Amino acid sequence: MGITSSQVRQDFSSFGGYGLQRYGYDVESLHQEIGNILGLNTIRNMIIIGAGSLGQALAKHKEFEKKGFKVIAIFDVKTELIGQKITEHEIRHLDSLPHFLENNQVDIAILTIPENFGREVAAYITELGIKAIWNFVPIELKTPDDVIVENIHLIDSLMVLGYNLKHKRRE
Amino acid sequence: MGITSSQVRQDFSSFGGYGLQRYGYDVESLHQEIGNILGLNTIRNMIIIGAGSLGQALAKHKEFEKKGFKVIAIFDVKTELIGQKITEHEIRHLDSLPHFLENNQVDIAILTIPENFGREVAAYITELGIKAIWNFVPIELKTPDDVIVENIHLIDSLMVLGYNLKHKRRE
DNA sequence: TAGATTGTTAATCGATTAACAATC
DNA sequence: TAGATTGTTAATCGATTAACAATC
Incomplete structure (x- = not known):
């Protein structure tokens, strides 16, 4: 997407920590969490x-x-x-x-x-x-x-x- | 448009001066000039x-x-x-x-x-x-x-x- | 000439990137 | 424990805003 890793971490941290240091991010739960932030689970x-x-x-x-x-x-x-x-x-x-x-x-x-x-x-x-x-x-x-x-x-x-x-x- | 006068002048000056100090801008020729910059006169x-x-x-x-x-x-x-x-x-x-x-x-x-x-x-x-x-x-x-x-x-x-x-x- | 408004330089602001310490 | 990767702080970059001198 043409975005640096720094920007990704910076952006995520605005909403809280979702990753596990050393292991990375759990894609499934991160995806879910971003959906929540955007309100995609509400109609x-x-x-x-x-x-x-x-x-x-x-x-x-x-x-x-x-x-x-x-x-x-x-x-x-x-x-x-x-x-x-x-x-x-x-x-x-x-x-x-x-x-x-x-x-x-x-x-x-x-x-x-x-x-x-x-x-x-x-x-x-x-x-x-x-x-x-x-x-x-x-x-x-x-x-x-x-x-x-x-x-x-x-x-x-x-x-x-x-x-x-x-x-x-x-x- | 929610843009300051500073920004308008700043942006215009990137492409050259189009105004006349004391008098302002000639809307017709400014409009034409912006069209030229954007290439609106070419199909x-x-x-x-x-x-x-x-x-x-x-x-x-x-x-x-x-x-x-x-x-x-x-x-x-x-x-x-x-x-x-x-x-x-x-x-x-x-x-x-x-x-x-x-x-x-x-x-x-x-x-x-x-x-x-x-x-x-x-x-x-x-x-x-x-x-x-x-x-x-x-x-x-x-x-x-x-x-x-x-x-x-x-x-x-x-x-x-x-x-x-x-x-x-x-x- | 006086004054209004442009063009431009400087200051501020916010966002992106880099650096690095925290930690699992 | 060692090392990889996050979270966060600091540095950089670019864009917006402010200030002001130039000038018609």
């Missing part, structure tokens, strides 16, 4: 907001659930999409979100909507009590202090790649 | 390897081309996918890649294949002369020194979000 319910091709692709992705991240609903505003089925989920209208939240625990909202709706929808869902956003919209969301945002900015990543390609620089 | 031809839902979603994404990143072909190995149309592109068999490369300039390969094929396919395409990989496979690719890799590790990002959520920490 997180996620909703997808924006049922475009990216939103649909994420809904179909199977790897997330294996790590405890479960998609429980998909929302959009386009009437032609409402009712359509993606995997086992019918696309719901965003207007039904407040009602949905009353009856379901939602831990994370995945934002895969067009750029121009980004701020508006982010404000809407945080007002409804969403505390974590996985943001695929290429903008910096301004959210209340207690809301956690994790960004996936695809175009930024691609531009970094383009820059490195132009300047022939690795990573 | 990059990209191919998608792996026509699953994620690969298809990226093919349909319109924002990349606006920044000069153009998808010119999609490859897979699943026979039932070959010939199927995604936007204007027919899905081609990966075996036809060498022939395709003889007749087309490819700057970037987008890897959206299952994890277990990651290393094998990366080795295959770098051997064929691909110099840049936008890697969506959740592994660290080992590639020759002159190959540029930019990773999008979705599950890592999601786990970071999960961690921050558990420990109630912002960004």
